[in-house]
Amino acid sequence: ALNISLFPGGPANFSTYINTKKIFKPYPIMSTTQTNKIEIIKAATSKINEVDFDNLSFGAVFTDHLFECDYKNGEWQKPVIKPYAPFLLDPSAKVFHYGQAIFEGMKAYKDDNNDLWLFRPDENYKRFNTSAVRMAMPEVPEHIFMDGLNQLLQLDEAWVKKGKGNTMYIRPFMIATGEGVIANPSDEYKFMIILSPAKSYYAGEVKVLIAEHYSRAANGGIGAAKAAGNYAAQFYPTTLANKEGFQQVIWTDDATHTKLEEAGTMNVFFRINDTLLTAPTSERILDGITRKSLLDMAKKEGINVDVRPVLVSELVEASKNGSLKEIFGAGTAAVVNPIIGYSYKDVYYELPKVENSYASLLKEKLTNIQHKLAEDTFGWTVKV
Amino acid sequence: ALNISLFPGGPANFSTYINTKKIFKPYPIMSTTQTNKIEIIKAATSKINEVDFDNLSFGAVFTDHLFECDYKNGEWQKPVIKPYAPFLLDPSAKVFHYGQAIFEGMKAYKDDNNDLWLFRPDENYKRFNTSAVRMAMPEVPEHIFMDGLNQLLQLDEAWVKKGKGNTMYIRPFMIATGEGVIANPSDEYKFMIILSPAKSYYAGEVKVLIAEHYSRAANGGIGAAKAAGNYAAQFYPTTLANKEGFQQVIWTDDATHTKLEEAGTMNVFFRINDTLLTAPTSERILDGITRKSLLDMAKKEGINVDVRPVLVSELVEASKNGSLKEIFGAGTAAVVNPIIGYSYKDVYYELPKVENSYASLLKEKLTNIQHKLAEDTFGWTVKV
Ligand SMILES: Cc1ncc(COP(=O)(O)O)c(C=O)c1O
Ligand SMILES: Cc1ncc(COP(=O)(O)O)c(C=O)c1O
Numbered sequence: 009a010l011n012i013s014l015f016p017g018g019p020a021n022f023s024t025y026i027n028t029k030k031i032f033k034p035y036p037i038m039s040t041t042q043t044n045k046i047e048i049i050k051a052a053t054s055k056i057n058e059v060d061f062d063n064l065s066f067g068a069v070f071t072d073h074l075f076e077c078d079y080k081n082g083e084w085q086k087p088v089i090k091p092y093a094p095f096l097l098d099p100s101a102k103v104f105h106y107g108q109a110i111f112e113g114m115k116a117y118k119d120d121n122n123d124l125w126l127f128r129p130d131e132n133y134k135r136f137n138t139s140a141v142r143m144a145m146p147e148v149p150e151h152i153f154m155d156g157l158n159q160l161l162q163l164d165e166a167w168v169k170k171g172k173g174n175t176m177y178i179r180p181f182m183i184a185t186g187e188g189v190i191a192n193p194s195d196e197y198k199f200m201i202i203l204s205p206a207k208s209y210y211a212g213e214v215k216v217l218i219a220e221h222y223s224r225a226a227n228g229g230i231g232a233a234k235a236a237g238n239y240a241a242q243f244y245p246t247t248l249a250n251k252e253g254f255q256q257v258i259w260t261d262d263a264t265h266t267k268l269e270e271a272g273t274m275n276v277f278f279r280i281n282d283t284l285l286t287a288p289t290s291e292r293i294l295d296g297i298t299r300k301s302l303l304d305m306a307k308k309e310g311i312n313v314d315v316r317p318v319l320v321s322e323l324v325e326a327s328k329n330g331s332l333k334e335i336f337g338a339g340t341a342a343v344v345n346p347i348i349g350y351s352y353k354d355v356y357y358e359l360p361k362v363e364n365s366y367a368s369l370l371k372e373k374l375t376n377i378q379h380k381l382a383e384d385t386f387g388w389t390v391k392v
Numbered sequence: 393a394l395n396i397s398l399f400p401g402g403p404a405n406f407s408t409y410i411n412t413k414k415i416f417k418p419y420p421i422m423s424t425t426q427t428n429k430i431e432i433i434k435a436a437t438s439k440i441n442e443v444d445f446d447n448l449s450f451g452a453v454f455t456d457h458l459f460e461c462d463y464k465n466g467e468w469q470k471p472v473i474k475p476y477a478p479f480l481l482d483p484s485a486k487v488f489h490y491g492q493a494i495f496e497g498m499k500a501y502k503d504d505n506n507d508l509w510l511f512r513p514d515e516n517y518k519r520f521n522t523s524a525v526r527m528a529m530p531e532v533p534e535h536i537f538m539d540g541l542n543q544l545l546q547l548d549e550a551w552v553k554k555g556k557g558n559t560m561y562i563r564p565f566m567i568a569t570g571e572g573v574i575a576n577p578s579d580e581y582k583f584m585i586i587l588s589p590a591k592s593y594y595a596g597e598v599k600v601l602i603a604e605h606y607s608r609a610a611n612g613g614i615g616a617a618k619a620a621g622n623y624a625a626q627f628y629p630t631t632l633a634n635k636e637g638f639q640q641v642i643w644t645d646d647a648t649h650t651k652l653e654e655a656g657t658m659n660v661f662f663r664i665n666d667t668l669l670t671a672p673t674s675e676r677i678l679d680g681i682t683r684k685s686l687l688d689m690a691k692k693e694g695i696n697v698d699v700r701p702v703l704v705s706e707l708v709e710a711s712k713n714g715s716l717k718e719i720f721g722a723g724t725a726a727v728v729n730p731i732i733g734y735s736y737k738d739v740y741y742e743l744p745k746v747e748n749s750y751a752s753l754l755k756e757k758l759t760n761i762q763h764k765l766a767e768d769t770f771g772w773t774v775k776v
Contacts (some may be wrong), residue, residue, distance in 0.1 A: 067573035068485070074483055094480040099458055099586050100451070104567050107491045146625035176443065179573050183488050184624075189451035189563050189588060191657050193627045202483050204573060219612070226610035226646035228603070230625045236491030237621015240568075241614045243492065243528035243577045263647035270463035273575050305755030 013333040042154070044086055046075075046159055051091040054166075062170055062206050065178065066341065071164040075156035075201040078185070079146050084199075087152055089160055091288050092202065098187045102194040106234030108184035109236035110139040113273075113340045115206070116161055116392065117178040118168045119380035122257045124161055124392035127378050129154070129298045136180060139233040145182055146194040151316035153180065156201055161392045167205050172379050177206040179343065206341075214337070214345055216271065218320055218352040220243065223262035224292075225269075231292035254351065256337070260320060262293065274345060275299035278362075279366050280326045281333070283312045298338040302370050304386060311366060320352060327357040335359060336367040406414035426537070428470055430459075430543055434473040438550075445553055450725065451561065453589050455548040459540035459585040461627075462569070463530050471536055473544055476586065482571045492568035494523040497657075497724045499590070500545055500560040500776065502552045502762035508545055508776035511762050513538070515681045520564060523617040528577040529566060537564065540585055543639040545776045547723030551589050556763050560635075561590040561725065590725075598721070598729055600655065601638040602736040603629065603706055607646035609653075626656050638735065640721070641745035644704060645676065652702045658729060659683035663750050664710045667696045667715070682722040686754050687771060693749060695756075704736060711741040719743060719749040728755035746769070 051072040059069055070092050103109050114132045117125045133154065137147040157178065161168070168176040180201045186194030219378040222245035225231025231238060242257065249257050258276055259266040269287055270276055275296040278285040284306050289295040296348060306313050326332035335347040346367045349358040376382035377389065419769050435456040443453055454476050461471040498516045501509045517538065521531040541562065545552070550621050553562040564585045570578030606629035608622060609615025615622060626641065633641050642660055645651040653671055654660055659680040664667040668690050674677040710716035719731040730751045733742040760766035761773065 017775075057773075065574070068571075070484060090485065094482045095479040096480055098478045099584055100454060100563075103620075104487060104493055105495055105563070105620055106623035107493060107625075108486055108624040109491060109499075111489055142628055143624050152479060177573070179489070179590055181488060187452075189561070189586075190449070191623050193631065200483055202573075204484075221612050223538065223610045223612035226607045226613060228605050228607035228629075228646055228649075229610060231612075235621065235624065236487075236489055237614075237619065237624060239490035239575050240527050240619065240621060242575075243490075244526055245612075247528055247577065262612055300440075301746040 011362075015114065021105055043070065044084075045153060047086060047088040048159070048163070049088065049090040050163075056166060059205070061174070061205060064205055067179075067204050069204055070086050071167045071176075071203040071205070073145070073160060073163055074203075077148075077156065077199045079197040079199070080195070082148075084114055084149060084152055087156055089156070089163060095198075096113070097185060100187045100189050102184035102186050102188070105189050106184070106191055107235070107237040108143055108145055108194055108197075109181065110136065110145065111179060111181035111236065113234075114178045114180075115340055116168055116178060117379050118165075118170045120170065120172070122166055122170070122191075123380075124168060125378070125380055126157075126390045126392060128297050128301070128388045129157065129281055129390055131300075132180070135234065135295065135297075136182075138184065139235060142230055142233040143235050145184065145197060147201050148182065152199070158392050160201055160203065164203055166391075167203065169205065172375060172381070173207055175206050175378075178206045179204065186259045212255075212334045214255045215253060216258050216335070216347050216350045217249040217252070218258050218268070218323075218350055219260045220265055220313045220353065221245075223265070224259045224272075226262055228290060229292065232290065232294060234294065239272070246272060253353075256347075266319055266321065267321055268297075268323065269290055269293050271337050271339075274329045274339035274342055275303065276336060277334075277366075278318055278323060278326075278332070278338050279334035280322070281331045283314050284366055285314050285316070285318050287318055288315050295341055298340055298343065298374070301374060301386075301388065302338050302344070305370055305373055306366070308385075323350075324352060324357070330360075332357075333360060333362050334365060343375060402697065422702075424659065428468075430539060431470060431472040432543070433472065433474040434548070436549075440550060443551075445558070445589060448589055451563075453588055455560075455587040455589070457544060457547050457553045458587075459544045461532075461536050461540065461583045463581040463583070464579070468530075468533060468536060470551060471540055473540070473547060479582075480766045481569060484571045484573050486568035486570050486572070489573055490568070490576055490598050491619070491621040491650060492527055492529055492576055492581075493565065494520065494527055494529065495563060495565035495618055496520045497618075498562045498564070499724055499762070500552055500562060501561060501763050502549075502554045502558070504554065506554070508549055508552060508763075509762070509764055510541075510773045510774045510776060511539065511684070512681050514775055515684075516564070519618065519679065519681075521621060524616055526617040527619050529568065529581060532566065532583050536583070540687050542776050544585055544587065544655065548587055549776075551587065553589065556759060556765070557591055559762075561588045561591050563588065592642055592674050595734045596639075598639045599637060599740075600640045600642050600719070600731050600734045601633040601636065602642050602652070602707075602734055604649055604737065606641070606643075607649070608643045608648055609657075611675065613676065615710075616674065616678060618678065623656070636735075640731075640732065650703055650705065652704060653677050654680075655721050655723075658723035658726055661718075661720050662702055662707060662710075662716070663687065663718035663752075664706070665715045667698050668750055669700070669702050670698050671702055680723055682724055682727065682758070685772065686728070689754055689757055690750070692769075693753065707734075708736060708741070714744075716741075717744060717746050718749060718751055727759060
C-alpha cells in the first residue's frame with residue numbers, strides 16, 4: 009500500500025490547500041527581491057483622441073500600451089511595456105487546446121489631485137497566484153506583477169479620467185503559450201496586463217434566473233479560481249436566460265441545486281429583514297474582493313451580517329412572507345448591482361422598493377473610498 | 393409568473409438537449425450544400441525530411457499545412473489551406489480570457505495500397521458541433537469540416553506512414569477570436585485543423601489513482617463537451633498523482649466520489665469475471681467514439697457487456713474477492729490502454745495478469761479495422 013494522499017482528509021475548501029505548506033508547486037519560485045528592470049518601448053502616437061470617454065462600452069477600448077512578461081526555460085524573462093498590439097501564437101499553443109488561462113479584474117481611480125489609486129491590489133495579486141497554482145501554471149513574482157502594473161498605469165495615466173463614474177479597468181492575465189497537443193501542462197507562459205477605461209458594467213435593471221439544471225463549478229473543481237474555462241461554461245445557459253429576459257444567472261450548487269452560490273462575475277448578497285446574508289466562499293465560489301470589503305463595511309455600519317449557506321427555499325419563503333428586502337451582486341466590474349427580481353421554477357418574484365437600501369449605502373461608501381472622497385479607515389487604497 | 397424553463401423537467405443527460413428541437417442556437421446555420429471552394433496556398437518547402445518518424449513524441453510535430461476558416465459578421469468566411477505557421481491574435485481575444493475553445497481528436501491511417509482512411513469521422517464532426525453549442529459557439533458546416541479535412545490530408549499525405557504503429561493524429565479546433573474583455577460570447581471565431589504524425593500515446597505500464605477529492609466535471613456543467621477548460625482543470629490534480637507514481641486519474645462523480653466516470657482523455661472499462669462494465673455517458677462524461685466502438689465489438693465477440701454506473705466500492709470488493717480481471721482506458725490517442733493497478737484511499741490494488749485479455753483482443757480487432765487489415769463489417773472506415 010502506497011501513501012498517495014497529499015491532503016489527508018481532503019479539506020472542503022480550496023483555499024485551505026493554498027494556505028498549507030503541503031501544496032505542491034511544480035515551478036521554481038523566483039525570489040521577489042530580484043528586480044528585472046522593465047524595458048519600455050513607447051507608442052509612436054496615442055489613440056486617446058479617438059476615444060469617446062462619455063460613451064465607453066465595457067472592456068472594448070484599450071490604452072496605448074501593455075505590459076508583458078514571458079515564462080520559459082523555468083524562468084520569468086525580461087519584462088517589457090510596449091505598444092498595445094496583436095501578437096503571434098502557434099496553432100498548437102496549449103491555451104487554445106487545453107484552456108490553461110487565468111485572469112484578474114481590478115480598477116484604478118483618479119482623485120481630484122490627479123493622483124492614481126488602486127483598491128486592494130495585494131488581494132488581486134494573491135488570488136492570481138492561487139488561480140495559477142490550481143491551473144498548474146507558474147506563479148508570477150510580486151515585483152513583476154506590481155512593478156508592471158504601476159509603471160503601465162503611470163505611462164497611460166492620461167487615459168484615467170477624474171470623477172466618480174470613471175475608472176480604469178485593469179486586466180492582468182496569463183496564458184499557456186507552449187506548443188504541442190499532448191494534454192499536459194505547458195512549459196511556456198505569457199503574463200500580460202492590459203488596461204481598458206470603463207464606466208460601470210451593467211446598465212439598467214437586473215433580473216436574475218436561479219439555476220435549476222446548469223451549474224458553473226464542481227466540488228473538487230476550479231470554481232474558486234479565476235480560470236478562463238469557468239466563464240465560457242456559463243455562456244450557453246446565460247444566453248438561454250437572456251433570451252427569457254434575465255440578464256444574469258444565479259448559480260446554485262451542482263449536486264442539489266438548493267444552495268445559492270454566486271453570479272457570473274459577482275458574488276451575491278441577500279437581505280432578509282435587516283440581516284445581510286451571503287454564501288461562504290468555497291472550492292466552488294470565487295473569493296471576491298468586493299464581497300469581503302462589503303462584509304467589513306457592513307459590520308462597521310452596524311448591519312447584522314450572516315455568512316452561511318443560503319438556500320433557494322429560504323429565499324422563496326422570504327419573498328412570500330415579505331421579509332426579503334434586497335438582493336444585490338458585488339464585483340469589481342459592477343461594484344454593487346441591485347437586482348430587481350428573480351425567477352425560480354417558472355415563478356417570477358419581484359423585489360420590493362426599499363428605503364435605506366443596503367446596496368445603495370454600501371455602494372456609496374465603497375465608491376467614496378475608492379475615489380478618495382471619504383477617509384479610507386480600512387487602509388484599502390494604495391497610491392500608484 | 394413568466395415561463396422561463398426552456399427544458400422543462402431538466403433532463404439529466406446533456407445529449408438529450410442536443411437531440412431535441414428545443415435547443416437554442418443563437419448563430420445562423422449555413423446551408424451545408426454551399427461549397428465555398430478552399431483556397432490552397434502551398435508551402436515553398438517541406439519540413440518532412442527533418443522529422444524522425446521512428447521517434448515521434450505525441451503531438452509535438454506538425455505537417456507542412458493547416459486548414460483555416462474564420463467566422464465573422466454572422467458567417468463562415470472563405471476557407472483556406474496554407475503553410476503551418478503562427479498567427480496573430482489581439483491580447484483581448486476572448487479565448488484568452490473566457491476560454492471559449494473546443495477541439496476534436498481523430499486519426500487517419502494508410503493501408504498497404506497507400507490509400508488513406510478515417511475512422512468514423514462523422515462521429516467527430518457531430519461531437520464537435522455538440523461541443524460548439526454547449527460553449528455558445530457557432531456550429532461548423534459539414535462541408536467546411538469534411539472538405540477541409542480531406543483536402544488537407546491529401547496535400548500532406550506523405551506525412552502518413554504505412555504500418556500498424558503509425559497514424560496521423562488530426563486536431564480540429566475552434567477558438568473565440570473576438571476582441572474585448574466583457575464576459576459574453578465572442579462574435580468572431582477561428583476554426584482550424586492541424587495534423588501531427590503519431591505513434592501510440594502512452595508508453596509503458598499505466599497505474600491510476602481514483603479521485604477522492606478533485607473532479608473534472610459538474611452536474612449541469614461542460615464535462616460532455618470537448619471544451620479546452622475541462623483539460624486544464626485536470627492538470628493540477630493529475631500532476632499530484634504523477635508525483636506519487638500514477639500516470640492518470642480516474643475521475644469520480646463530484647457530488648459523492650462513489651461512481652467511476654472516466655480518465656483524462658479516455659473512457660474507462662472494467663472487467664469483473666467475464667462481464668465488461670463501463671459507465672453510461674452523461675452530462676459529465678465524454679461520449680467517446682472508441683468507447684462506443686469497443687462496446688459494439690465486444691457484443692459481436694459474444695462478451696457480456698453492462699453499461700451502468702460502476703461504483704468504486706464494487707471495484708475494491710472485486711479486487712478483494714479476485715473477480716476483478718482488467719481495467720483499461722479507451723480513446724483515440726491511446727486506443728486501448730491496459731491499466732496495471734489502481735490506488736484508492738491510500739491502498740494500491742494490483743490487477744492480475746490475465747490470459748484472453750479483453751483489452752488485447754479488442755485493441756487488436758479495432759486497430760486491424762482502422763488499418764484495413766481486417767474486414768470492416770461495421771462500416772466505420774471512410775476513404776479520404
Ligand atoms: C465568478 C466571479 N465571482 C465573483 C467576482 C467578484 O470578485 P471581485 O469582487 O474580486 O471582483 C468575480 C469577478 O470579479 C467573478 O469572476
Ligand atoms: C475526456 C475524454 N474522455 C474520453 C475520450 C475518448 O474519446 P474518443 O474515443 O472519441 O477519442 C477523450 C478524448 O479523446 C476525452 O478527452
